[in-house]
Amino acid sequence: QSVLTQPPSVSGAPGQRVTISCTGSSSNIGAGYDVHWYQQLPGTAPKLLIYGNSNRPSGVPDRFSGSKSGTSASLAITGLQAEDEADYYCQSYDSSLSGSGYVFGTGTKVTVL
Amino acid sequence: QVQLVQSGSELKKPGASVKVSCKASGYTFTSYAMNWVRQAPGQGLEWMGWINTNTGNPTYAQGFTGRFVFSLDTSVSTAYLQISSLKAEDTAVYYCARFDGAPYWGQGTLVTVSS
Numbered sequence: 001q002s003v004l005t006q007p008p009s010v011s012g013a014p015g016q017r018v019t020i021s022c023t024g025s026s027s028n029i030g031a032g033y034d035v036h037w038y039q040q041l042p043g044t045a046p047k048l049l050i051y052g053n054s055n056r057p058s059g060v061p062d063r064f065s066g067s068k069s070g071t072s073a074s075l076a077i078t079g080l081q082a083e084d085e086a087d088y089y090c091q092s093y094d095s096s097l098s099g100s101g102y103v104f105g106t107g108t109k110v111t112v113l
Numbered sequence: 114q115v116q117l118v119q120s121g122s123e124l125k126k127p128g129a130s131v132k133v134s135c136k137a138s139g140y141t142f143t144s145y146a147m148n149w150v151r152q153a154p155g156q157g158l159e160w161m162g163w164i165n166t167n168t169g170n171p172t173y174a175q176g177f178t179g180r181f182v183f184s185l186d187t188s189v190s191t192a193y194l195q196i197s198s199l200k201a202e203d204t205a206v207y208y209c210a211r212f213d214g215a216p217y218w219g220q221g222t223l224v225t226v227s228s
Contacts, residue, residue: 002157036212036216045208045218045220045221046158046208048215048216048218051214051216055215057215089157091158091212091216098175099174099175101160101162101163101174102148102160102163102212103160104150104157104158104159104160105157106157107157107158
C-alpha cells in the first residue's frame with residue numbers, strides 16, 4: 001500500500017492553477033528525503049516533471065513547479081492546458097523499522113474542464 | 114544521454130516464467146542501482162525492489178519475495194527481472210528505473226498472463 005497520499009482527482013479550467021498535494025510522514029518526506037513528481041499519459045511510462053523537490057528537467061515547461069514543507073510536498077501547474085490532462089504521481093524514499101525503500105503516491109488524475 | 118531500453122511485451126500462460134531485460138546506456142552501469150516498478154492495469158506505481166549493480170545483491174520489497182528474481186549481466190549493462198510460476202495477477206507493466214539523482218525510467222514491458 002502507498003504511504004504517500006494524494007487526492008484522487010483535481011480539475012481546473014484552461015489557464016487556471018491547480019495544485020496536487022503529497023502527504024507523507026516522518027519516515028519519508030519528513031525525514032528529508034527528496035520528492036520527485038511524474039506525469040503519466042495513458043499507455044506510456046511515467047515522465048519526470050520535478051526531481052529533488054523543486055528541480056525541473058530540461059524540456060519541462062516552467063508551468064510545473066514543486067515544493068516541499070515538513071511531511072508534505074506539492075506540485076503546482078499554472079496556466080493549465082488540455083495536454084496536462086493525465087495521472088500524476090509523487091515519489092520519495094521511506095526508512096522505517098519495517099524496512100526501507102522507495103514509495104509512490106496514490107496518484108492524482110488531473111482533468112481539464 | 115541516459116537510456117534504459119526494455120524488452121518487448123510478453124504473453125504467458127499461468128505457471129510459466131518470464132524474463133524481462135533492461136539495457137542501460139549513456140552512463141557507467143555499475144555506478145547506479147537498478148530498481149524495478151510494477152503497474153497493474155488501472156493501478157498505481159509499486160516499487161518492487163532494487164539490485165546493487167556493483168555486487169549483484171538484490172533487495173526485494175514486501176510482496177515481491179519468492180517468485181521474483183533480479184539479476185545482472187554487467188558485461189552488456191543489462192538488468193533482468195524474472196518472474197516464475199506466473200499468475201493472472203502478475204499481469205502488469207514492469208519498469209526498470211534508476212533513482213539515484215535525477216530518475217530515469219525504461220519504457221516499460223507489458224507482461225500478460227492468460228490461459
